[in-house]
Amino acid sequence: MSNHKLLELETHSWPDSYGESAEPRMGFFTDTSICIGCKACEVACKEWNHVPESPEAFSGKSYDNTLALGANDWRHVAFIEQRKPLGAEAAAEDLVQAAERASAADGWGLQTYQDGEGVRWLMASDVCKHCTSAACLDVCPTGALFRTEFGTVVVQEDVCNGCGYCVPACPFGVIDKREDDGRVWKCTLCYDRLREDKEPACAQACPTNSIQFGELGELRERAEKRLEQMAAAGQTEARLYGADPDDGVDGFGAFFLLLDEPEVYGLPPDPVVTTRHVGQVWAGVLAGAAALGAGVAAAFLGGRK
Numbered sequence: 001m002s003n004h005k006l007l008e009l010e011t012h013s014w015p016d017s018y019g020e021s022a023e024p025r026m027g028f029f030t031d032t033s034i035c036i037g038c039k040a041c042e043v044a045c046k047e048w049n050h051v052p053e054s055p056e057a058f059s060g061k062s063y064d065n066t067l068a069l070g071a072n073d074w075r076h077v078a079f080i081e082q083r084k085p086l087g088a089e090a091a092a093e094d095l096v097q098a099a100e101r102a103s104a105a106d107g108w109g110l111q112t113y114q115d116g117e118g119v120r121w122l123m124a125s126d127v128c129k130h131c132t133s134a135a136c137l138d139v140c141p142t143g144a145l146f147r148t149e150f151g152t153v154v155v156q157e158d159v160c161n162g163c164g165y166c167v168p169a170c171p172f173g174v175i176d177k178r179e180d181d182g183r184v185w186k187c188t189l190c191y192d193r194l195r196e197d198k199e200p201a202c203a204q205a206c207p208t209n210s211i212q213f214g215e216l217g218e219l220r221e222r223a224e225k226r227l228e229q230m231a232a233a234g235q236t237e238a239r240l241y242g243a244d245p246d247d248g249v250d251g252f253g254a255f256f257l258l259l260d261e262p263e264v265y266g267l268p269p270d271p272v273v274t275t276r277h278v279g280q281v282w283a284g285v286l287a288g289a290a291a292l293g294a295g296v297a298a299a300f301l302g303g304r305k
């Protein structure tokens with residue numbers, strides 16, 4: 001990776017704090033346009049990481065019984081049913097163009113949803129974003145949350161004291177406390193596997209390559225090309241979510257290609273790191289304390305005259 005790319009993806013504590021042992025920043029590109037909703041990622045994650053079962057029953061919300069990320073769900077495959085028959089054909093101006101686009105979309109494997117009867121399914125495997133500016137990590141008082149040599153964000157279960165400060169700090173509602181042991185849990189991007197040069201379990205299990213694992217800079221380039229390909233096939237509402245280093249969390253380490261607005265998938269449209277103004281707040285408190293101290297000193301000295 002070029003120095004330029006490395007700097008662009010830099011976090012507060014990576015790569016500098018690792019010196020020579022820093023590894024390239026690794027992440028996920030989840031291309032939801034080719035997710036088939038099989039949930040192999042959820043199962044592989046639970047198996048590899050010994051994540052307890054989630055006892056939810058039939059939710060009645062399409063094929064989604066997990067419903068959200070949580071302490072016992074480190075991957076969550078959302079199923080969204082839309083009465084919106086948007087295909088390559090919808091953007092076409094005439095029947096010939098519609099037929100050409102539909103055939104191109106089928107040939108490139110873009111038509112992953114079922115749009116009979118005017119309904120389409122959007123499927124997306126959500127996960128911790130491994131934010132460049134991670135509020136969970138900023139507020140952790142014990143150092144249980146740390147930035148790894150791969151630039152990912154991991155909780156050390158033997159250091160977490162269960163204070164729970166990180167839970168409201170996460171702008172995505174990802175990190176969560178496990179009720180029976182009181183500690184917080186979330187995706188580690190399979191830190192143990194990365195250290196053994198293996199890809200994360202979810203990415204390995206995904207049969208369609210919807211979850212792609214690799215060096216973050218390369219993934220972003222790959223995602224841009226995919227987006228161009230989709231636009232050429234008439235999928236004009238496709239967009240990248242979390243690939244912009246200038247967004248409110250300075251870019252995600254795990255970003256997405258979505259087929260609609262983030263809100264449709266239950267994702268915040270414009271997430272901002274919740275600790276962004278902490279420095280200003282402390283500067284204000286210190287300035288106030290200094291002014292108060294000066295006033296007290298002036299009153300004391302004035303009284304002695």
Ligand code: SF4
Pocket residue numbers: 128129130131134135136137153169170171172173174175186
């Ligand atoms: S998504 Fe939440 S839990 Fe994951 S790194 Fe960002 S702030 Fe932390």
Ligand code: SF4
Pocket residue numbers: 034035036037038039040041042077123125205206207208209210211
């Ligand atoms: S394994 Fe891949 S295709 Fe299956 S649900 Fe997960 S992301 Fe989608």
